[in-house]
Amino acid sequence: MSTAQHADLAIIGAGSGNTVPGEDLQGRTVLFERGLFGGTCLNAGCIPSKMLVKAAEAALSPADAARLGVELRVERTDWPGIRDRVFDRIDRIEAGGREYRQSQSPQLQAVTETVRFTGPRRLVTDSGAEWTADRIVIAAGARPVVPAIPGLDPARVDAPDSAVCTSETLMRRAEVPGHATIVGGGYVAMEMAHVLQGLGSEVTVLVRSETLLRGHDAEIRRTLGEAVQEHWDVRFGTTATKVTEREPGAASAPALELELSDGGVLATDLLLLAAGRTPNTDQLGLAAAGYDLHLDGRLAVDEYQRVLAGGEPQQGVYALGDICSPFQLKHVANHEARVVTANLQAERGREPLTAVNHRAVPSAVFSSPQIASVGLTEEDARAEHRDVLIARHDYADVAYGWALEEKRGFVKLVATADGSRLLGAHILGPDAASLLQPLIGVIALDLDPRRFVREQYWIHPALPEVVENALLKL
Numbered sequence: 001m002s003t004a005q006h007a008d009l010a011i012i013g014a015g016s017g018n019t020v021p022g023e024d025l026q027g028r029t030v031l032f033e034r035g036l037f038g039g040t041c042l043n044a045g046c047i048p049s050k051m052l053v054k055a056a057e058a059a060l061s062p063a064d065a066a067r068l069g070v071e072l073r074v075e076r077t078d079w080p081g082i083r084d085r086v087f088d089r090i091d092r093i094e095a096g097g098r099e100y101r102q103s104q105s106p107q108l109q110a111v112t113e114t115v116r117f118t119g120p121r122r123l124v125t126d127s128g129a130e131w132t133a134d135r136i137v138i139a140a141g142a143r144p145v146v147p148a149i150p151g152l153d154p155a156r157v158d159a160p161d162s163a164v165c166t167s168e169t170l171m172r173r174a175e176v177p178g179h180a181t182i183v184g185g186g187y188v189a190m191e192m193a194h195v196l197q198g199l200g201s202e203v204t205v206l207v208r209s210e211t212l213l214r215g216h217d218a219e220i221r222r223t224l225g226e227a228v229q230e231h232w233d234v235r236f237g238t239t240a241t242k243v244t245e246r247e248p249g250a251a252s253a254p255a256l257e258l259e260l261s262d263g264g265v266l267a268t269d270l271l272l273l274a275a276g277r278t279p280n281t282d283q284l285g286l287a288a289a290g291y292d293l294h295l296d297g298r299l300a301v302d303e304y305q306r307v308l309a310g311g312e313p314q315q316g317v318y319a320l321g322d323i324c325s326p327f328q329l330k331h332v333a334n335h336e337a338r339v340v341t342a343n344l345q346a347e348r349g350r351e352p353l354t355a356v357n358h359r360a361v362p363s364a365v366f367s368s369p370q371i372a373s374v375g376l377t378e379e380d381a382r383a384e385h386r387d388v389l390i391a392r393h394d395y396a397d398v399a400y401g402w403a404l405e406e407k408r409g410f411v412k413l414v415a416t417a418d419g420s421r422l423l424g425a426h427i428l429g430p431d432a433a434s435l436l437q438p439l440i441g442v443i444a445l446d447l448d449p450r451r452f453v454r455e456q457y458w459i460h461p462a463l464p465e466v467v468e469n470a471l472l473k474l
């Protein structure tokens with residue numbers, strides 16, 4: 001006889017999955033979380049990284065001020081103070097979320113363990129507790145890839161006394177390294193290089209390919225590459241071929257020696273691995289459940305976020321966020337969580353399901369310069385459409401750009417040949433993420449960009465005039 005406990009709904013992962021159980025969900029719910037409540041975004045991702053970017057930018061402000069004729073000096077950056085300010089706030093929110101789920105959520109049982117499937121709708125925790133559930137939401141996220149580099153012991157990555165880390169532990173480290181080496185040329189590498197340099201590190205970035213931020217518009221990538229090389233030692237087409245870690249605690253610094261594919265040797269205090277994030281599907285025993293996976297390890301879902309098995313959607317089994325999404329972004333995970341919540345309700349009332357909307361997914365990279373992007377790149381648009389219109393306006397050609405003395409920033413728009421539909425928008429420069437937002441609306445709501453620009457006021461002389469002028473050029 002089975003001793004398994006039974007739930008109406010089981011949720012795996014209290015990151016974005018934690019938003020699914022609302023007041024109106026009926027029946028017994030179990031929420032499995034092996035780590036921190038709030039998941040990656042709150043504890044080791046979007047939120048602490050942006051709080052640190054802000055501190056780094058304050059430390060880098062003398063260079064901006066100097067362009068304006070103001071001489072500023074940074075007296076000191078108080079890393080322990082900055083780190084503790086950031087994580088005191090975050091840790092309190094995490095503890096509050098945990099406490100709420102553990103003792104104040106009626107009908108919900110929080111199980112703070114790792115769980116895996118032993119069959120379809122059948123689960124077991126690490127301590128052996130068995131569960132069955134009528135409906136399941138899989139929101140188990142992703143984790144940093146640890147590339148195979150000779151000499152690198154994967155078990156030591158992120159250990160408290162190790163000089164090799166990922167974004168999981170970087171932001172809570174005891175010290176800012178004198179010299180940091182970053183493997184990767186993607187989002188994490190660009191943002192963390194900015195943070196580390198701002199807070200006092202010398203930074204070397206090892207980029208396996210010849211470009212930063214693969215998938216972004218080529219002009220954006222090229223301009224970013226030129227800009228960051230003014231501050232960081234960026235080595236394109238270069239990988240680490242061997243890592244030698246000195247004895248932990250050995251007096252002689254630096255802690256690591258790296259052999260590089262170009263034959264060079266690099267002594268460094270910290271190695272940050274920022275080589276992508278892999279979905280946690282391999283840790284979930286999914287073969288026992290028979291659910292389908294994509295080649296890149298993502299759980300396969302249909303447009304209603306229902307998990308597929310043998311190509312067929314499984315009623316009542318959903319996935320959301322990094323475990324299944326083609327976009328590893330928090331706003332996408334949140335949207336998918338809303339779709340899943342709506343569909344759990346709809347299923348009960350036998351109402352139509354809501355489809356996910358992955359059109360016009362924006363992203364921003366909070367580096368220096370900041371980048372924000374939505375829709376097609378120029379290259380993709382040219383491949384998809386016979387003719388396209390490209391419009392570009394520089395920050396330097398609007399009044400607020402003069403106030404900023406901004407030389408590099410620009411807005412680039414990609415539209416259909418007649419200018420009636422915006423296909424993509426790409427911004428590089430101060431406040432790019434905020435400037436992009438109205439253009440996300442134009443694409444998402446299929447607004448005519450010619451009406452959008454003409455039939456509203458644009459505040460003069462505010463920075464959005466750079467967006468207005470790019471739109472006028474269409």
Ligand SMILES: Cc1cc2nc3c(=O)[nH]c(=O)nc-3n(C[C@H](O)[C@H](O)[C@H](O)COP(=O)(O)OP(=O)(O)OC[C@H]3O[C@@H](n4cnc5c(N)ncnc54)[C@H](O)[C@@H]3O)c2cc1C
Nearest residue numbers: 013015016034035039040045046115141321322328329330
């Ligand atoms: C450094 C960094 C910065 C980022 N910045 C941004 C940003 O600025 N903007 C943005 O949009 N996105 C950003 N992201 C991406 C964003 O954090 C993720 O896309 C988002 O958090 C994914 O949410 P999720 O719910 O899918 O996964 P997670 O938040 O990772 O939640 C998954 C949860 O499942 C738990 N879990 C996993 N397996 C099991 C198991 N077997 N049993 C029990 N529990 C399990 C985990 O402990 C975790 O808490 C950033 C990511 C990083 C790493």
Ligand SMILES: NC(=O)c1ccc[n+]([C@@H]2O[C@H](COP(=O)([O-])OP(=O)(O)OC[C@H]3O[C@@H](n4cnc5c(N)ncnc54)[C@H](O)[C@@H]3O)[C@@H](O)[C@H]2O)c1
Nearest residue numbers: 147184185186187188189208274275276277328329364365
């Ligand atoms: N601001 C944001 O929205 C934000 C910030 C951070 C992370 N994220 C999300 O998290 C995801 C993961 O970030 P990321 O920077 O780790 O991944 P990424 O996919 O953005 O970049 C990975 C980089 O590592 C390189 N790489 C891969 N394997 C390698 C290897 N074996 N050796 C050397 N280099 C290798 C790739 O060429 C690439 O440059 C992002 O794709 C993004 O979706 C978003």
